[in-house]
Every structure is written in structure tokens, then in C-alpha cells.
Amino acid sequence: MTAIDVFAKAREFERIEQLNAARQIGALPYFHVLDGPTLPVVEMEGQRRIMLGSNNYLGLTGDERVKQGARDALDRYGTGLTGSRLLNGTTELHVELERELAEWFGTEQALVFTTGAQANLGALGTILDTHDTVIADSGDHASILDGCLLSQAKLRPFRHNRLDLLEKRLQAAEQDGGGILVVVDGVYSMEGDLAPLPEIVALVKAHGARLMVDEAHGFGVLGARGAGACELFGVEADVDLRMATFSKSLASCGGVIAGSAEVIDYLRIAARQFLFTASAVPAAVGATLAAVRICRSEEGRELFAKVLANAAYLRRGLAELGFWVLEPEPRPDGPELITPIVPVVVGDDWKAVLLWKALYEAGVFVNVAIHPAVPPAGALLRTSVMATHDQAVLDEAIAIFAAAKRDFEAEHGPLSDGRE
Incomplete structure (x- = not known):
């Protein structure tokens, strides 16, 4: 009887082929190297990039x-x-x-x-x-x-x-x-x-x-x-x-x-x-x-308000560009339920990766979530904001999203807008 190689799964894992294909075209969205602290604007792999992919919600790093x-x-x-x-x-x-x-x-x-x-x-x-x-x-x-x-x-x-x-x-x-x-x-x-x-x-x-x-x-x-x-x-x-x-x-x-x-x-x-x-x-x-x-100080309350205001601003800007941005939840007894996370739904895994690549090369870093992190055909770009992002930086990021969307759709066809 031949023993089963316990390492076989490392060669046969379903994501290995996708991983290698993404590497070959320079579109692997993971394991990129920071050159400094996680701030609203970072140095990453030798280039200035707006950081919209961090959980540093209050900017305290x-x-x-x-x-x-x-x-x-x-x-x-x-x-x-x-x-x-x-x-x-x-x-x-x-x-x-x-x-x-x-x-x-x-x-x-x-x-x-x-x-x-x-x-x-x-x-x-x-x-x-x-x-x-x-x-x-x-x-x-x-x-x-x-x-x-x-x-x-x-x-x-x-x-x-x-x-x-x-x-x-x-x-x-x-x-x-x-x-x-x-x-x-x-x-x-x-x-x-x-x-x-x-x-x-x-x-x-x-x-x-x-x-x-x-x-x-x-x-x-x-x-x-x-x-x-x-x-x-x-x-x-x-x-x-x-x-x-x-x-x-x-x-x-x-x-x-x-x-x-x-x-x-x-x-x-x-x-x-x-x-x-x-x-x-x-x-x-x-x-x-x-x-x-x-x-726990009064300053904390100001930071909580600022990060949620920034999230609302980014969500509104991306929605106006025609991206499928998940809407905040309504609340019958108060304002909308907003969190610092602003997801842009793309749907197809490869479209999400290619859009990520366009944004990364233009100077914006976001996270990519594909199945099984999200449901099948639910690939998204996970963006998140910090209290320390200022409006000028968010406007710059929104402009880069607009250019990336225009160029992407010219080559690959329209992105999903949530109506299909």
C-alpha cells in the first residue's frame, strides 16, 4: 500500500492556480510591503499611496x-x-x-x-x-x-x-x-x-x-x-x-x-x-x-464622529461615480447605521482583482475580498477610512477611483451596479 502524501493538498489546493495566475500578471493583491507607518497616506513598495485598506480607524498608530x-x-x-x-x-x-x-x-x-x-x-x-x-x-x-x-x-x-x-x-x-x-x-x-x-x-x-x-x-x-x-x-x-x-x-x-x-x-x-x-x-x-x-477622553468622542463622517463622505463619493456601494442601514429611531467600512461590490473575482491592480498602480491601496471570505460572485473591494483622513485626501482617492473605473470599463466592460 502506498502512503498518501500529506503535503499533496499544498499542490492541489483550489486557489493555487489563481494565485500563480495573479502573480504572473502582477495582480496579486496580498502581501504587499509597507515602507513606513500605517497613516492616511503611506509609502508602500517605493510609492506614495492613499491607505484605504487599514483597520486603523481612529488613526492612532x-x-x-x-x-x-x-x-x-x-x-x-x-x-x-x-x-x-x-x-x-x-x-x-x-x-x-x-x-x-x-x-x-x-x-x-x-x-x-x-x-x-x-x-x-x-x-x-x-x-x-x-x-x-x-x-x-x-x-x-x-x-x-x-x-x-x-x-x-x-x-x-x-x-x-x-x-x-x-x-x-x-x-x-x-x-x-x-x-x-x-x-x-x-x-x-x-x-x-x-x-x-x-x-x-x-x-x-x-x-x-x-x-x-x-x-x-x-x-x-x-x-x-x-x-x-x-x-x-x-x-x-x-x-x-x-x-x-x-x-x-x-x-x-x-x-x-x-x-x-x-x-x-x-x-x-x-x-x-x-x-x-x-x-x-x-x-x-x-x-x-x-x-x-x-x-475614553472627550477627544475620543471627536474621533468617533470624524471616522464615521469620513465613511459617509467616501461612500457618497463612490456611489455618485456609479460604483455598487452597500448602503448604510436605516434606523427607525435615529440616524443611519454607519461604520468605517465602505465595501464596493464587484461580483466577479477576477474583475475585483484587476480593478484593485488599477487602483494600486494609480496610488490607492484597498483590500480585495473574494470567496470564501464573501459569498460566491460577491467579490468586493473593502475600503475603510480613518478619523485622520482629511477631505482633500479622500477627494484625491475618489478621483482615482473615477479614472480607474473609466479605464477599466473601456477595456473589460461595465462593472456591476447592483441592479443586475
Whole structure:
């Protein structure tokens, strides 16, 4: 019998052919090299480019106070802690950060992980077990799905934001015999849309389940305090666990789980992704703490308003050019629900890649999302703004989009406008 080569999948993976074809024509939209900090305008591979592909929503990666926080931590604690939080990897900075994050969220406690992905893996993989059921939105972040699979709980996914299907999954889960946890993103990372949290909360309560919300893209942006989608919708008291990352608005790297003292203490001594991972480098923790303090000040509220105003401005400019830009969600009792993410739907994978190439060569960097990151035939250019983008730079980017669209359509035919 001939043994099966476990490396065969590396040669046979369905995306390899596309990867190589994109490389051959110079249209690979991934792994491009930055030559400096992620600011509204960057140096990338030797050229000036407007950055519309970063999660640096508040622009704090370039803030001198955040950089000083990193320097101070580096000077005090050195380059690394070389151990887990359980052993020698906890510093006063961690303690202060967890206290301030819990205050910001309005929860009893918070627990800081080295990365956001580990926070989701650690929480879900520890809280759930084989007797439980986890219900997840199909648009949830990959680390949520990985945490669900790691737990070996019964997974019942539902189609993105379909409340009727969520209700059916909850009804089915009641027959499974264990605990039930619903997990959703507050803001979905590709399309920038929000979970209908008030309706989800009502369903979760009706079926005696628990609710966890990933606030990675809403924390530091939405709500009067910037505490995320749960605050925006007024459901903070009804959400059992909230997760956030430091690699978006907080201009650093790491993750946090916030909730009741009993659950956080349980994770502190049982979550393997917390116990068996080296503590984050001190500079990252120091930068995060400095960013948190800016966000919780009056200046933070100004930054939250500015990034959402910039998103509305860019969306309006691209829509006027005829791009298929997903519209903000209406809200019956207030203004439209805007996030910093402005997706331009293209549809075809290759058209999205070629349009990306035209923009990149003209001086604008955006992200490309193709299947399976988005549904089949749902390829899009994911643009996102910072509070520190000024109108002149956004106008320049919109002009480059206009020229790229004109040249692209002259060669490849019309882009989808959403009506087909």
C-alpha cells in the first residue's frame, strides 16, 4: 500500500492556480510591503499611496502619545516578557489595562489575551463543551468558527442576519440537552453591516440562551462612549460576553474578553490560549493602554464622529461615480447605521482583482475580498477610512477611483451596479 502524501493538498489546493495566475500578471493583491507607518497616506513598495485598506480607524498608530506609551513600556519592561500571563508575564500595565477596559465596557471584569483570535478561541473553546450547542452567524469571523469547532460543541450555523433562521436554530438547540450560546459579530468585517442586536437579544432571552458579541470592528467607533454595537443599540446589560481586539481602533495588537467576574475568573485559570501563550510584548500593551485613555477622553468622542463622517463622505463619493456601494442601514429611531467600512461590490473575482491592480498602480491601496471570505460572485473591494483622513485626501482617492473605473470599463466592460 502506498502512503498518501500529506503535503499533496499544498499542490492541489483550489486557489493555487489563481494565485500563480495573479502573480504572473502582477495582480496579486496580498502581501504587499509597507515602507513606513500605517497613516492616511503611506509609502508602500517605493510609492506614495492613499491607505484605504487599514483597520486603523481612529488613526492612532501615528499618535505621539500612543507611541510614547509603547516606548515607556519598552524602556521599563524590555522587549518581551518571555512567559505566559499565568507565570511571569503579567505586569502592572496588564492590570491597569484590564481594569480600564472593564470600566469602558461596563462589565465586572476583563481579561487580556495576546491576540484577538486567541481571545475568541480561548473563550469559546473553554466555555463550551461537547454537551453544549453553539449557534453562529455564517458571517462570523473565522476565529469564532475555529473556537466553535475547537470546543466540539454542536454547531448550528444560520445564514447571515436571518432572524427567522436564528429562531429555528434556537428551537432545535433546546432539544439538544445542553447549554446554548449564540455568537455574532457586532460589525461584520467585510461588508461593514451590523447585527440586529435588539432582535437577537429578544430571541436569545426567549429561549434561555446566552449571547456573546465580537466587537472587533465596533469597539472604539460606535456608541457615545465608543464601547461598540452593544452600546449603540442599548443592549449592553443583555449581552453576557463581549470581545474586542486592539488591532483596530486601539492601534496595537491583542484581544480582550469582558463579562461577569465568575466567567472571567474561569477563563483566567482554564483557557489554554491564555495559559499557554507568551504574554504580549510590553510595547503593545503600553500602546494599547495609551490608546484606551485617548478613546475614553472627550477627544475620543471627536474621533468617533470624524471616522464615521469620513465613511459617509467616501461612500457618497463612490456611489455618485456609479460604483455598487452597500448602503448604510436605516434606523427607525435615529440616524443611519454607519461604520468605517465602505465595501464596493464587484461580483466577479477576477474583475475585483484587476480593478484593485488599477487602483494600486494609480496610488490607492484597498483590500480585495473574494470567496470564501464573501459569498460566491460577491467579490468586493473593502475600503475603510480613518478619523485622520482629511477631505482633500479622500477627494484625491475618489478621483482615482473615477479614472480607474473609466479605464477599466473601456477595456473589460461595465462593472456591476447592483441592479443586475
